[in-house]
Amino acid sequence: QVQLVESGGGLVQAGGSLRLSCVASGRTFRTYGMGWFRQAPGKDREFVAAINWSGSNKEYADSVKGRFAISRDNAKNTVYLQMNSLKPGDTAVYFCAARPWQVSFIDSEYVYWGQGTQVTVSS
Numbered sequence: 001q002v003q004l005v006e007s008g009g010g011l012v013q014a015g016g017s018l019r020l021s022c023v024a025s026g027r028t029f030r031t032y033g034m035g036w037f038r039q040a041p042g043k044d045r046e047f048v049a050a051i052n053w054s055g056s057n058k059e060y061a062d063s064v065k066g067r068f069a070i071s072r073d074n075a076k077n078t079v080y081l082q083m084n085s086l087k088p089g090d091t092a093v094y095f096c097a098a099r100p101w102q103v104s105f106i107d108s109e110y111v112y113w114g115q116g117t118q119v120t121v122s123s
Contacts, residue, residue, distance in 0.1 A: 001025075001026070001112075002024050002025060002026050002028070002029070002032065002098050002111075002112040003024070003025040003026075003112070004022055004023070004024050004025075004096050004097070004098060004112055004113065004114035005022065005023050005114055005115070006020060006021065006022045006094065006095065006096050006114045006115065006116060006117040007020070007021050007022075007023075007117060008020040008021050008117060009093075009094060009117030009118045009119045010118075010119070010120070011120045011121075011122065012086055012119075012120070012121055012122070013121070013122050014086060014087055014088055014121055014122065014123050015085060015086065016086050016121070017082070017083060017084045017085075017086065018083045018086065018119060019080060019081070019082050019083070020036070020080065020081040020083065020094055020096075020117060020119075021078055021079075021080055022034070022036075022078065022079045022080075022081075022096030022114055023076075023077055023078050024077045024078070024079075024098065025077070026077075029074060029077040029098075030053055030054075030074040031053055031100065031101060032053060032098040032099065032100060032101070032112075033050060033051065033052045033053055033098070033099050033100065033101050033102045033103050033104065034050065034051050034070075034072060034079040034096060034097070034098055035047065035048075035049065035050035035051075035096065035097045035098075035099070035103065035104065035107075035110055036048040036049045036050070036070060036079075036081045036094060036095070036096055036097075037094070037095045037096075037097060037107055038090075038092035038093065038094045038095070038119075039092055039093050039095070039116075040091060040092040040093075043092075045095070045107055046061065047061050047105045047106075047107070048060070048061050048064055048068065048081070048094070049061065049064065049068055049069075049070040049081060050070065050103035050104060050105070051070045051071070051072050051079065051103065052101065052102050052103050053101045053102070055071065055072050055074075057102070057103055058070055058103070059103050059105065063089075064083075064090075067083065067084050067085045067086075068081060068082065068083050068084070069081070069082040069084075070082075079096060081094070081096075083119070086119075086121045087121060088121045088122070088123045089121075090119060090121050091119060091120050091121050092118075092119060093116040093117065093118050093119075094116060094117050094118075094119050095113055095114055095115075095116045096113075096114045097110035097111075097112060097113045097114070098110060098111060098112040098113075099111050099112075
């Protein structure tokens with residue numbers, strides 16, 4: 001079992017930045033690909049970014065390319081999502097998720113999920 005705990009959400013003005021963190025329990029973090037997803041009120045959960053087990057492969061949703069950056073520190077069992085130039089449309093609950101080794105855009109391919117952290121961007 002892997003437990004994921006997100007942090008770093010909050011209220012920020014448009015154009016601002018936040019860095020989300022997701023800490024994983026257990027000794028096998030380095031064997032998991034990690035993803036960030038988000039869900040806004042009344043909308044389906046959507047893919048944001050993902051990183052493979054080594055950090056050598058990263059993927060982003062078109063809506064966040066050039067503004068968000070995913071990274072990981074396997075020594076700290078942590079994956080990060082640096083969010084810059086935030087827009088009101090980025091307002092959502094952000095979830096991190098884990099799956100074996102590789103990246104995926106598909107939420108059903110992730111095995112473990114965190115509880116989420118709220119990000120609110122005011123205009």
